[in-house]
Amino acid sequence: MRRLAVVVIILSVLTIPALAITITDSPPSLTLYTKTGLHVVKITATAKDDVEVKLLKVYVNDIPVLVAHKDKYKFTIKYKHELKDALREVTKWFETGEVSFKKGWRLRHRLTENHEKELSVKDYPIVLPPGDFLIKTVAMDNAGHVVTKTARVKIIRDYPPSIQVSTPSSVRTNSESAKVNVKVNAKDDLGLKSIELYLDNKLLRKIEVNKKSYSETVTLTVTGIGRHEIKAVATDTGNEKVHDVARIELIKNKPPTVKIKVENTRTKTDEANVKFTISYSDDVRVTKIVLYVDGELISEVRPNKALGSLVKTVLLPLGKHEVKVTATDDMGLQGVDVRSFSVVRDHPPSVNIITPKDGAVIWTTSETARITIKARASDDFGVKSVEYYVDGKRVGSGTSVRVNLRVGSHTIKAVVTDTAGQTGSDSVRVTVKRDYPPHVSITYPKNGEVFWTTSGKYTLTIKATAKDDRGVKQVEFYVDGKKIYTDTKAPYEAKATLRVGNHKIEARAIDTSGQKSSSIVLIVVRKDNPPSVRITSPKNGAVFWTKSESHTVTITAIASDDRGVKRVEFYVDGNRIAIDNKAPYQTTTRLNVGKHTLRVVAIDTLGQPSQDFVTITVKKQVKLPNIKKLTVPEIHWSAFLPRGKVVVIGEG
Numbered sequence: 216m217r218r219l220a221v222v223v224i225i226l227s228v229l230t231i232p233a234l235a236i237t238i239t240d241s242p243p244s245l246t247l248y249t250k251t252g253l254h255v256v257k258i259t260a261t262a263k264d265d266v267e268v269k270l271l272k273v274y275v276n277d278i279p280v281l282v283a284h285k286d287k288y289k290f291t292i293k294y295k296h297e298l299k300d301a302l303r304e305v306t307k308w309f310e311t312g313e314v315s316f317k318k319g320w321r322l323r324h325r326l327t328e329n330h331e332k333e334l335s336v337k338d339y340p341i342v343l344p345p346g347d348f349l350i351k352t353v354a355m356d357n358a359g360h361v362v363t364k365t366a367r368v369k370i371i372r373d374y375p376p377s378i379q380v381s382t383p384s385s386v387r388t389n390s391e392s393a394k395v396n397v398k399v400n401a402k403d404d405l406g407l408k409s410i411e412l413y414l415d416n417k418l419l420r421k422i423e424v425n426k427k428s429y430s431e432t433v434t435l436t437v438t439g440i441g442r443h444e445i446k447a448v449a450t451d452t453g454n455e456k457v458h459d460v461a462r463i464e465l466i467k468n469k470p471p472t473v474k475i476k477v478e479n480t481r482t483k484t485d486e487a488n489v490k491f492t493i494s495y496s497d498d499v500r501v502t503k504i505v506l507y508v509d510g511e512l513i514s515e516v517r518p519n520k521a522l523g524s525l526v527k528t529v530l531l532p533l534g535k536h537e538v539k540v541t542a543t544d545d546m547g548l549q550g551v552d553v554r555s556f557s558v559v560r561d562h563p564p565s566v567n568i569i570t571p572k573d574g575a576v577i578w579t580t581s582e583t584a585r586i587t588i589k590a591r592a593s594d595d596f597g598v599k600s601v602e603y604y605v606d607g608k609r610v611g612s613g614t615s616v617r618v619n620l621r622v623g624s625h626t627i628k629a630v631v632t633d634t635a636g637q638t639g640s641d642s643v644r645v646t647v648k649r650d651y652p653p654h655v656s657i658t659y660p661k662n663g664e665v666f667w668t669t670s671g672k673y674t675l676t677i678k679a680t681a682k683d684d685r686g687v688k689q690v691e692f693y694v695d696g697k698k699i700y701t702d703t704k705a706p707y708e709a710k711a712t713l714r715v716g717n718h719k720i721e722a723r724a725i726d727t728s729g730q731k732s733s734s735i736v737l738i739v740v741r742k743d744n745p746p747s748v749r750i751t752s753p754k755n756g757a758v759f760w761t762k763s764e765s766h767t768v769t770i771t772a773i774a775s776d777d778r779g780v781k782r783v784e785f786y787v788d789g790n791r792i793a794i795d796n797k798a799p800y801q802t803t804t805r806l807n808v809g810k811h812t813l814r815v816v817a818i819d820t821l822g823q824p825s826q827d828f829v830t831i832t833v834k835k836q837v838k839l840p841n842i843k844k845l846t847v848p849e850i851h852w853s854a855f856l857p858r859g860k861v862v863v864i865g866e867g
Contacts, residue, residue: 245366248373248405248453253342256368257320261335262354263327264821268334270355275348280341283322283334290314290547292322297342345372371625375455376403378410380447382461387468387499389546390436395445402428403451440467469756471497471550473504473542481561481596481635482533489531494541495525495550507539533558564639566601566631575642577686578650580728582622589615590629597634604628620647626847653683655690655724655734662736667743667778671821672712679707679722679734686727693721713740716863746776746825748783748817755829760836771801772827774817781822788815808833 224253247254258281275298282293282302288310293302296318307314313323320339327333334354348368355361379400386393401407403722407424409668412433415437419435419604429449437443443465466783477491495501500521506513508529516525535557542550570589571577577584588610602612606625610618626640659678660666666673681687690787692700695718696805700709707722718740723733752771753759776778783800785793788811793802814828 230652234780244369246369246371248371249345250373250375250453250455253345254345254373255340256343256348256350258339258341258350258352259335259337260352260354260364261333261337261354262358262362263331263333264354265331267332267357267359268354269332270353271336272353273336273339274353275341275343277349277351281336281337281339285324285334290322290324293296320458322515335512343368343370345370364452373451373453374404375716376401376407376449376451376457378447378449378457378459380445380459380461383444384462385464385466386437387466387546388440389468389548389633390712391440391568392436393465395435395437397433397435397445397447397461398431399433399447400430401447401449403449403795406452408450408452408454411450413448415443416446437463438840468544468546468548469498469540470548471495471501471542471544471554473501473540473550475538475540475552475554477538477556479528479552480556480558482558483561483635483637484613486530486532487526487558489536489556489821490529491528491529491540492524492549493540496522497542497544498770500545501542502545503541503543509536531558533560540773554563561633561635561637562595563637564592564598564631564633565638566590566592566629566641567630568627568641568643571597571627571645572644573645575643575645577620577645577647578728579622579647580650580652580730583619584622585619586627586645586779587615587617590626590631592629592631592639594631594633594637599632599636602630602632604630620645622647622649642647650726650728650730651684652730652732653681653687653724653726655679655681655722655732657720657722657734657736660736662718663738664706664736665739665741666713666739667821669743669745669821670714671742672714673713673740674710675738677709677720677722679724681705681707681722681724683724683726683730688725688727688729689773691723691725693719693723695719713738715740715742738799742824743819743821744777745823746774746780746817748772748774748815750813750815750828750829753813753829753831755831757829757831759806759831759833761833762836764835765805766808766833767803767805768813768831768833769801769803770813770815771799772815772817774798774800774815774825776817776819779820781818781820784816785819786816786828791812806831806833808835 258273260271260273261275262271269285271278271283278298280295284291288308290307291304292307293304295302308362311325313321315321317342321337323335325333347632349365350368351363351365353361353363381398382395386395399410400412406427407429409424410422410429411418412420414436414437416437443463445461445463448456450456465666473493473495479487481487481491491506493504495504501518504516504518504525506527513529514527537553538553539553546669568590571586577586588603592601592602600612603610603616605618605627610616624644624646626642626644628640630640632638632640644850657677657679660675666675671826677692679690681690689701689703690707694711699711702709718738719735720738721733721735723731750770750772753768759768770785772783774783782794782796784791785802787804792804795802810830810832814826815822816826817822
């Protein structure tokens with residue numbers, strides 16, 4: 216929606232003699248200002264006649280904007296509120312009275328106190344852009360008399376003022392406040408009225424201007440560390456205001472920082488060129504550096520930089536000293552650093568090879584030995600490095616190194632360097648020798664040996680010999696790949712319980728270097744069956760007759776075994792009477808009259824026994840009478856089986 220400035224132009228029409236219309240004088244010219252580019256001009260015109268005002272017209276630059284025509288009781292009204300629009304037409308019926316229209320203007324027809332007829336329009340609005348305009352009012356009576364009145368209107372575009380305010384983005388201060396220069400530039404096309412300056416929305420200063428431009432630097436006092444807002448407000452002659460804002464940070468100035476580093480305080484003589492390294496920094500710049508040693512001014516430097524360093528060397532004697540350095544910034548704040556130190560005599564470093572020892576013999580299982588060389592170094596001020604050499608060739612540095620040495624003699628040297636460049640050394644001689652694997656041999660059982668058992672198992676004692684050029688650590692015994700025992704001392708033996716079958720026996724020797732050697736034999740455990748034995752003579756139940764009280768009997772037996780018969784033992788009535796180690800197995804004994812049990816026991820090479828026995832009878836022979844005639848009576852017999860036994864009964 217357009218905003219329109221409004222001005223009212225009143226054009227008065229006065230009565231003239233009959234048949235004439237008169238319009239009173241109006242201001243010849245009027246200048247109006249607009250801030251929006253459009254201005255609403257309100258026109259009021261009044262025409263009077265002693266008979267009748269028939270027509271009232273309003274022109275803007277000869278363009279009709281309002282026409283009011285009366286014909287008896289009928290009023291025909293044509294109007295428009297902008298020059299570019301077309302006229303609108305309405306009809307109103309009345310004799311006297313007032314008609315109101317939109318936008319607030321009115322058309323009136325009445326009889327005045329002087330008995331004149333009056334036709335008027337009040338507050339008729341017309342929208343005009345910037346420019347020069349001729350506003351003309353024309354009135355006509357019934358007789359056709361015409362009266363004209365004009366007024367000139369000039370509409371000027373009134374632009375708002377402009378203003379710029381600038382300050383430093385930050386200001387440093389040693390206190391809680393600071394003077395700040397504020398640059399203000401303002402202007403207006405018609406004229407400035409005033410400039411107002413605010414700090415954090417509080418009015419600090421108002422400046423009366425009364426001219427079209429203003430450019431000044433104003434000094435304000437800003438209080439409070441932190442961020443602030445400075446606002447400048449420009450007011451033009453039309454009371455239109457604009458503003459601009461500048462932001463500034465008030466920073467508490469910090470003193471510069473300064474540090475001094477003291478070096479080269481050790482000496483081999485009575486004096487040292489002590490090196491002082493001074494480092495400084497500031498949020499803006501350091502303007503002056505001053506160095507004192509033992510209270511005496513040594514140097515003064517003006518770096519004019521925010522950050523930097525400088526070096527100064529001073530010759531000082533042995534003893535205690537104090538160095539002081541001050542740094543001053545561009546606002547006079549000062550930073551200080553003070554150090555106490557002593558110039559002392561520096562002795563050379565010392566080093567001692569801890570491992571290997573001098574004269575050490577190092578054993579290896581190959582052509583080289585990997586060893587650790589370790590040394591202990593010391594210095595009164597500090598060790599810079601320890602370097603190691605083997606046979607004159609550098610092999611590394613640090614607290615220790617790992618190297619490979621070939622078989623033979625070697626010289627190992629350690630060289631220490633302290634922080635002052637002084638050196639010290641230590642050396643040792645070592646010998647690297649070849650360590651060969653151990654030798655092991657199973658002495659029992661022999662390879663391929665067969666062992667017999669009368670049961671399903673056989674207990675075997677395994678024996679081995681082992682030797683090494685440096686020493687045997689242990690001998691491990693394995694049966695069929697499974698370790699059964701470890702022996703750490705000679706003689707090296709182990710017991711094993713073996714089942715019937717084939718077995719691999721292994722003795723594994725390990726020396727003190729972890730080298731291994733093995734000896735393997737293969738053996739067999741077999742089941743041994745007991746021997747067989749049989750008495751071939753006498754037969755079981757045999758009867759021997761004797762005329763005396765005893766009889767000589769020869770006992771004969773046969774015996775066999777899968778591995779061999781060791782011996783055959785002969786027993787009579789439980790008493791051993793003879794032993795025979797070779798076939799044929801027999802013995803002769805004299806037996807008394809009576810029954811006797813003969814037993815033969817065969818024993819094989821494993822001691823397994825088998826036996827056989829028979830029962831014989833030795834009878835004494837009775838002397839028979841001389842029989843001349845023998846008569847055999849008739850015998851009656853019968854047989855039956857009581858409980859399975861045969862019983863023969865005879866009589867005769």
